[in-house]
Amino acid sequence: MQSSAASQKQAAAAIKPQTQPVSMFNQSKAVLAVVFASIIAFMGLGLVDPILPAIAEKLHASHSDVTLLFTSYNAVMAVAMLITGVISSRLGVKWTLLTGIIIIAVFSALSGMSNGIWSLVWLRGGWGLGNALFVATALSAIVSLSRTGVARSIILFEVAVGLGISVGPLLGGELGAISWRGPFFGVAGLMVLAFLMISILMPKPAPAVRKKRASLADPFRALRFKALRTFGIAAALYNFGFFTLLVYAALVLGKLGLDEHQLGYVFLGWGLMLAFTSVFMAPKLQKRFGTLPSMMVQLLLFAVTLFVMANWTTDKTVLIVAVIVAGAFLGNNNTLITTAVMNAAPVERPTASAAYSFLRFIGGALAPYLAGKLAEWFNPHMPFIVGGAFVVLAVIYLYFNRNHLKHVDAVEGGH
Structure with a gap:
């Protein structure tokens, strides 16, 4: 018996090193290249944020006009997500990524040459097309080619998102201080x-990840699965809060006296919090409390932050602290929900990503313009109130559909 027990211990010792988790940075050059390019791509979003007040001033545009830069961008992204699978299954991963990069480069350069707010709005829409091709393909490429499994691959992607969004405002603030055209x-x-x-x-x-060519109908078929549809609708709702924070808060802080440099530092702090929690906190929350409970708590905390901003809209210090703190809640939630989406339905991951992104970017398209208009129609506090209310609605929607989402943790646990 003792000999048998000793043999079992030796066997366990031999197995243990093999079952230890592999670092998410232990990747091929192809994956690291996509991650690096993703950081640069997401810099594009943050680069523009510190110059929104300057664009409004230089182009004689209202705050609601300026928010259309994000509305057109997200609206085109939402629709384009439906065709990313069709394009990538024909061009292949590499050429889809390169095509998206070329489109972003061309439209961002043309935006820098623009002389009117409406031409800038249309050009941002073209930029959104390129970003849709790149982002949807980058996420599926990282997940498909990764050596470390779905969860760690998504965390790696969220690291790229967080670093890009955080470094972008800093660079945008420096370039924007020279000219509002500089960041473009x-x-x-x-x-x-x-x-x-x-x-x-x-x-x-990259190796083919599809056995057959994608169809335009694939994302719509995927949305027939209740879990995937639930996460997409919830994301559309909480994106009202996300883009209220990202776009409208920048305009308010600009009005309170922050220049391009200072706005860049504020959103640098926000992005760093988002990146840190995406990597170090979200996986621990998921493991200890489960995906759905953790997600709902993070969203409620984000809603509370927006309500605090609504109450102290004219207090510069409170707004700055709230923006940075909100990055922690959004970082946790982004990783939790993106991981859940990858396991929500028995469809190919690029299709699941496209279907989910279509729904969430609809919310991202409506939110910025609505925030600007609410401030014009009512008062500066109202956009934060409405944004927070939409986030609470997302939590309520998730709660009442929780029975359709129980399998997400079970599937993730299997990985």
């Missing part, structure tokens, strides 16, 4: 660098 040309230059990274470090086409 900065994005174009960074996209050239991203193009070179993908071209060099992904010299061969």
Whole structure:
């Protein structure tokens, strides 16, 4: 018996090193190239944020006009998400990524040459098309080609998102202090660098991840699955709060006296909190409390933050602290919900990502313009109140559909 017990211990000792988790950074050059390019791509979103007040001033536009820069961007992204699978299944992962990068570079450069708010709004829509092709393909490429499984791959993608969003405002603030056109040309230059990274470090086409060519109907078929549809609708609702924070808060802080440099530092803090919690906190919350309970708590905390901003809209210090703190709640939630979506339905992951992104970016398209109009129609506090209310609605919707989401943790546990 003792000999048998000793043998079992030796066997367990031999197995243990093999079952230890592999670092999420232990990736191939192809995956690291996509991650690096993703950081640069998401810099594009943050680069523009610190210059929103300057654009309103220089182009003689209202705050609601300026918010259309995000509305057109997100609206085109929402629709384009439906065709990303069709395009990537024909062009392949590498060329879809490169096509998206080229479109972003061209439209961001043209935006820098624009002389009117409406031409800028339309050009941002074209930028959104490129971003849709890149983002949807990047996420599915990282998940498909990763050595570390779905959960760690998504965390790696969220790291890229957080770093891009956090460093972007800092660079945008510096370039924007020279000219409001600077960040747009900065994005174009960074996209050239991203193009070179993908071209060099992904010299061969990535292995096919689809057994057949995608159809335009695939994302709609995927939305027939209750769990995937629930997460998509919930994301559309909480995106009202997300883009109220990202867009309207920047305009309010600009009105309270923050210049491009200062806005860049504020949103740098926000992005760093988002990146940190995405990596170090979200996985622990998911493991200890489960995906859905953790998600609902993080969303409620984010809603409370928006209500605090609504009450102290004219207090610069409170708004700055609230923006940075909100990054923690959003970082946790982004990782939790993105991981859940990948396991929500028995469909290919690129299809699940496209269907989910279509719904969530609809909320992202409506939210910025609504926030600007609410401030004009009522008062500066109302956008934060409505944004917080939509986030609470997302939690209520998740709670009443919780029975359809129980399998998410079970599937994740299997990985």
